[in-house]
Amino acid sequence: DQQVKQNSPSLSVQEGRISILNCDYTNSMFDYFLWYKKYPAEGPTFLISISSIKDKNEDGRFTVFLNKSAKHLSLHIVPSQPGDSAVYFCAASAPGDYKLSFGAGTTVTVRA
């Protein structure tokens, strides 16, 4: 049973525009959320995270928003660049739990 869901398998966006990736979770115990980025033939790499005590975290072009009441988070990439073309995974963990539960991923393609 997937506790973290990314319902959009793919997203295509023009260079310079905003990319918005969505993620929903079902486990109300989750209190730490992360986004990973994965290029072909490489392992996922950590991108940005947010704790449940916050509703927004920003790092350069990347911003993650958390809506706890809706059990929803999103990743905004502004502006999108060709190098952002990758698979993005949403992940979450519960307090004191070392393991992360991942979504199925969203493939982002940035068009020049």
Next chain:
Amino acid sequence: DAGVIQSPRHEVTEMGQEVTLRCKPISGHNSLFWYRQTMMRGLELLIYFNNNVPIDDSGMPEDRFSAKMPNASFSTLKIQPSEPRDSAVYFCASSLGYGMGGYTFGSGTRLTVV
């Protein structure tokens, strides 16, 4: 630091054969995870170790799968006997622990069972 090192990068084997995947975590990391990536299910956690002790193996699909961590610098994931449905990319990851910025993943082993 060379990061998390996995070997082999690619493995092609015949159904019924034994397959062993290897992982060297980042020195000092006390947690190690084995994940499997498939198109249908994304990244699935198979098993994780904390301080070399298996903590949760509920994701291991069948008794054909086993994992060991004999010391802090080495882990193996074994499939015996392998089946075509085991074909996937297997990732190893390590971390310092909860909330420490997440995991560091290896580059993965692409397993093909024919």
